[in-house]
Amino acid sequence: MLKTAPIGVVDKMDKKKRIILTMLELVVEQGVHATPMSQVAKEAGVAVGTIYHYFKNKEEIIEEIYIMICQDFGIVLIANVPNDDFKEQFAVIWHNLYNYFIGNPMAFKFMEFVGVPPIINAEIRLKSVKHFTNIRDLFLAAIIKKEIKDANLRLVLQMSFGNVISAARLKFKAELPMNEEQIEDALQMSWNCIKA
Amino acid sequence: MLKTAPIGVVDKMDKKKRIILTMLELVVEQGVHATPMSQVAKEAGVAVGTIYHYFKNKEEIIEEIYIMICQDFGIVLIANVPNDDFKEQFAVIWHNLYNYFIGNPMAFKFMEFVGVPPIINAEIRLKSVKHFTNIRDLFLAAIIKKEIKDANLRLVLQMSFGNVISAARLKFKAELPMNEEQIEDALQMSWNCIKA
DNA sequence: CACTAAACCGAATACACATTCTAATTGATC
DNA sequence: GATCAATTAGAATGTGTATTCGGTTTAGTG
Numbered sequence: 001m002l003k004t005a006p007i008g009v010v011d012k013m014d015k016k017k018r019i020i021l022t023m024l025e026l027v028v029e030q031g032v033h034a035t036p037m038s039q040v041a042k043e044a045g046v047a048v049g050t051i052y053h054y055f056k057n058k059e060e061i062i063e064e065i066y067i068m069i070c071q072d073f074g075i076v077l078i079a080n081v082p083n084d085d086f087k088e089q090f091a092v093i094w095h096n097l098y099n100y101f102i103g104n105p106m107a108f109k110f111m112e113f114v115g116v117p118p119i120i121n122a123e124i125r126l127k128s129v130k131h132f133t134n135i136r137d138l139f140l141a142a143i144i145k146k147e148i149k150d151a152n153l154r155l156v157l158q159m160s161f162g163n164v165i166s167a168a169r170l171k172f173k174a175e176l177p178m179n180e181e182q183i184e185d186a187l188q189m190s191w192n193c194i195k196a
Numbered sequence: 197m198l199k200t201a202p203i204g205v206v207d208k209m210d211k212k213k214r215i216i217l218t219m220l221e222l223v224v225e226q227g228v229h230a231t232p233m234s235q236v237a238k239e240a241g242v243a244v245g246t247i248y249h250y251f252k253n254k255e256e257i258i259e260e261i262y263i264m265i266c267q268d269f270g271i272v273l274i275a276n277v278p279n280d281d282f283k284e285q286f287a288v289i290w291h292n293l294y295n296y297f298i299g300n301p302m303a304f305k306f307m308e309f310v311g312v313p314p315i316i317n318a319e320i321r322l323k324s325v326k327h328f329t330n331i332r333d334l335f336l337a338a339i340i341k342k343e344i345k346d347a348n349l350r351l352v353l354q355m356s357f358g359n360v361i362s363a364a365r366l367k368f369k370a371e372l373p374m375n376e377e378q379i380e381d382a383l384q385m386s387w388n389c390i391k392a
Numbered sequence: 393c394a395c396t397a398a399a400c401c402g403a404a405t406a407c408a409c410a411t412t413c414t415a416a417t418t419g420a421t422c
Numbered sequence: 423g424a425t426c427a428a429t430t431a432g433a434a435t436g437t438g439t440a441t442t443c444g445g446t447t448t449a450g451t452g
Contacts, residue, residue, distance in 0.1 A: 015399085031314045033229035036439055047401040052441065054399095113312050118227045151381040154371050158362045159385055166358035167351075175350050185347040189355055193389040211430090232409055243431040248411070 016054045018044045020068070023061050028109040032062060032119060063124050066115050069107045074131030076100045086142040087191065093135065094164055094187050101168040108168055148194045156194050163190040212250045214240045216264070219257050224305040228258060228315055259320050262311050265303045270327030272296045282338040283387065289331065290360055290383050297364040304364055344390045352390050359386040 013021075022044035026035040037058060041048040055061050077100075081092050101108040114120070139156055142148045148156065167186040171178040178186075209217075218240035222231040233254060237244045251257050273296075277288050297304040310316070335352055338344045344352065363382040367374040374382075 029314070034314065037441080038439070041402090048403095048441085049401050049443085050399075053401095058440070113314075116309050118225070118230065118309075149381075149385065151385065152372060152378060154366060155363075155378060155382060155385075158366055158371075159359055159382070162358050162362035162365075163355055163389070166354045169358075170350060170354055176348055182348060182351060185345075186351060186355070189345065189347065189351075189389045192391070193359070193385045195388070233411080234409075237432090244410090245412085245432065246430055249429065254410070 015044070015046050015050060019046065019051055019054060020061060020065060024065050024106050024110060027062070027065075027114055028106050032058075032114060062114065062119065065110060066120050066124060067128060069110060069115070070128035070131050072100070072104075072107065073097075074134070077132075078134050081138070086138070086145070086147040087195075089138055089142075090148075090160075090191060090194075091187060093138075094160075094190060097161065097164045098167060098183065098186075101164070102171060105172065108172065112165075112169075146196055149196055151194075159193055160190060163193060211240070211242050211246060215242065215247055215250060216257060216261060220261050220302055220306060223258070223261075223310055224302050228254075228310060258310065258315065261306060262316050262320060263324060265306060265311070266324035266327050268296070268300075268303065269293075270330070273328075274330050277334070282334070282341070282343040283391075285334055285338075286356075286387060286390075287383060289334075290356075290386060293357065293360045294363060294379065294382075297360070298367060301368065304368065308361075308365075342392055345392055347390075355389055356386060359389060 019040065023035070023040050026040060026043065037048055037051060041051055044051075051061075055064075077093055077096050079092075079096055081096075082088050136153070136157065139148070139160075140153055143150060143153060143156065163186065167178065167183070170176040176182055215236065219231070219236050222236060222239065233244055233247060237247055240247075247257075251260075273289055273292050275288075275292055277292075278284050332349070332353065335344070335356075336349055339346060339349060339352065359382065363374065363379070366372040372378055
């Protein structure tokens with residue numbers, strides 16, 4: 001069967017990637033257990049058997065999605081982070097994460113609703129912390145240099161990223177438009193939360 | 197069959213309550229779809245048919261659990277809240293919620309992992325906001341009286357409660373012991389987040 | 393043009409589980 | 423102690439779906 005019409009982006013991708021992205025799309029909409037493999041196969045334009053050629057089982061697909069998004073985080077978060085002045089660094093990281101969530105709503109929803117126990121177990125999560133060591137080090141240095149509050153590193157990290165998630169949640173639940181002013185408010189509040 | 201031995205707490209409870217609590221316990225451990233009705237029946241000490249005498253279906257049980265916990269929130273959060281000085285009010289509410297989570301880990305996990313879309317839909321969630329109007333009003337008054345930052349009410353609420361959840365998460369993930377000092381750190385950070 | 397291995401297919405399988413159904417039991421009321 | 427409604431029981435039903443498997447196509451190689 002020939003395709004004379006221009007080939008769409010999806011068709012060009014290799015099947016494994018198509019399966020992953022289709023699963024991601026369906027899973028954030030319907031939930032893991034409400035998305036049958038048959039539907040994934042159909043929407044990805046492959047046969048059910050093909051899925052099992054690339055993946056051991058359904059769980060493995062979900063795990064690969066989780067790992068993929070964690071990798072993204074590691075790369076995106078530290079983009080354009082300046083060298084000095086932690087307040088500046090913090091602002092850039094904060095915006096990086098917020099913008100990533102807004103630009104990738106499926107990634108956000110996946111992490112919120114799918115990337116949690118018992119779907120994603122502790123082992124997989126542990127394997128992904130390596131992507132965040134850079135960020136960790138930045139925060140740790142800031143604590144040592146007294147640029148931010150002298151509290152436990154884990155606490156500071158959890159509160160900071162929790163705040164970005166809170167901001168993104170408001171945007172997605174459409175409870176707030178999150179215009180420039182509100183984004184700046186949220187960032188400022190996050191900073192006040194951790195500053196020395 | 198007679199029971200001569202003392203009857204346990206669970207046995208005394210009416211069956212509906214037993215079913216609900218058993219479902220809650222199993223669901224936070226295994227996830228909704230990994231918890232078959234047959235197991236709930238077994239562990240609750242009732243027959244499967246009995247469950248369907250009290251509930252329309254599985255979904256309805258989950259929804260009742262959600263509503264039950266939201267009611268709890270409404271009551272627990274405003275306990276012992278003083279009349280003046282929002283900073284004091286905030287501290288009490290913060291501790292109320294934190295202690296509730298720590299004292300009711302199943303409620304916390306349920307809200308984190310089960311009480312989310314697509315399991316709990318927007319309609320049910322909307323019906324439960326009424327339990328939070330008191331809290332809302334307190335925060336709104338504080339904004340008007342310039343006791344806290346002049347930002348959007350929803351933003352302030354989301355950030356504040358997000359911070360409590362962050363603190364509880366650390367405790368449950370056992371990443372921090374959350375001793376008195378760390379709890380006070382977290383509270384102080386939350387307050388700095390919203391203060392004027 | 394064989395030959396091979398990987399990629400691909402989708403009907404068939406096997407099983408798990410939500411829900412239903414009929415019948416038994418209980419307990420209250422007269 | 424007869425009658426009726428509420429409650430309880432658990433086997434049976436039916437559906438949905440994850441996974442398997444034997445066969446087919448494709449693409450690369452000598």
